[in-house]
Amino acid sequence: MTTVPKFVIGNWKMQARHEYGLELARGVAQGLRDNPPPSRLHTILCPPFTQLAGVHSELDEIGLPNEQLALGAQDCYPAASGPFTGDISPQMIKALGASYVILGHSERRQNHGETDAVIRQKVKAATAAGVTPIVCIGEHLAERNEGRAASVLASQIEGSLTRGFRGIVAYEPVWAIGSGITPSHEELQRKLTLIRALLPMRLMTDDIRVPVLYGGSVTSVQAPSIMSIEAVDGVLVGSASLEAQSFLDIITAAAEATTPQLTS
Numbered sequence: 001m002t003t004v005p006k007f008v009i010g011n012w013k014m015q016a017r018h019e020y021g022l023e024l025a026r027g028v029a030q031g032l033r034d035n036p037p038p039s040r041l042h043t044i045l046c047p048p049f050t051q052l053a054g055v056h057s058e059l060d061e062i063g064l065p066n067e068q069l070a071l072g073a074q075d076c077y078p079a080a081s082g083p084f085t086g087d088i089s090p091q092m093i094k095a096l097g098a099s100y101v102i103l104g105h106s107e108r109r110q111n112h113g114e115t116d117a118v119i120r121q122k123v124k125a126a127t128a129a130g131v132t133p134i135v136c137i138g139e140h141l142a143e144r145n146e147g148r149a150a151s152v153l154a155s156q157i158e159g160s161l162t163r164g165f166r167g168i169v170a171y172e173p174v175w176a177i178g179s180g181i182t183p184s185h186e187e188l189q190r191k192l193t194l195i196r197a198l199l200p201m202r203l204m205t206d207d208i209r210v211p212v213l214y215g216g217s218v219t220s221v222q223a224p225s226i227m228s229i230e231a232v233d234g235v236l237v238g239s240a241s242l243e244a245q246s247f248l249d250i251i252t253a254a255a256e257a258t259t260p261q262l263t264s
């Protein structure tokens with residue numbers, strides 16, 4: 001079993017307009033430069049497409065290594081180029097400095113009707129372009145209450161990950177996103193253990209530990225407890241990533257909670 005780094009990922013969604021986004025990126029980069037976390041704790045900023053180039057040059061200016069602070073996009077089209085009005089290819093985001101891309105976020109599944117099959121195509125295209133996919137999965141509240149969470153997660157893993165998948169998986173229960181509610185420690189432990197048990201069928205090996213993150217209403221208050229769960233390799237953060245200090249507090253909490261395992 002290989003060891004994996006830990007991740008803290010900020011998903012800005014369609015927020016942090018231009019100047020503010022640059023300031024936010026600068027604030028996070030300066031905070032990490034001044035107070036560096038362990039080298040195996042990786043931070044990734046995922047601004048809107050329009051800010052990728054600007055954020056990339058802010059990060060470049062501070063000059064942290066890519067493993068410490070990297071850039072990601074929030075989606076991509078499942079082809080390299082072509083007559084697809086309004087779409088952005090993985091090659092395009094890569095050219096702007098993104099090395100990661102969030103795929104299958106529940107807001108895209110809900111608002112754009114993205115199916116597992118579409119997400120799998122995107123995973124394939126991103127991987128071919130050399131961009132690491134961060135694939136979001138998670139059940140709705142009704143599915144959880146009806147005891148169907150396990151089968152939903154199984155079918156999302158089966159449907160949206162490619163055979164031989166190499167990327168990051170983020171468990172984001174839809175009911176926890178933006179709600180201020182997080183699953184209990186026990187529930188998270190159970191769900192993440194289940195996801196880990198389901199993954200080898202897509203990874204085609206038992207020997208790779210794909211990073212599995214949790215996302216949904218994470219703040220610096222819950223981060224230590226979430227990061228202390230053995231099966232959790234990091235957090236995907238929405239709202240709390242929109243302010244440099246609150247995001248840096250999460251990174252600090254994540255670093256402290258994971259320090260014993262992070263011998264670099």
Ligand code: PEP
Nearest residue numbers: 177178215216217238239
């Ligand atoms: C998200 O939408 O990816 C997310 C985790 O949002 P929030 O932290 O705001 O719940």
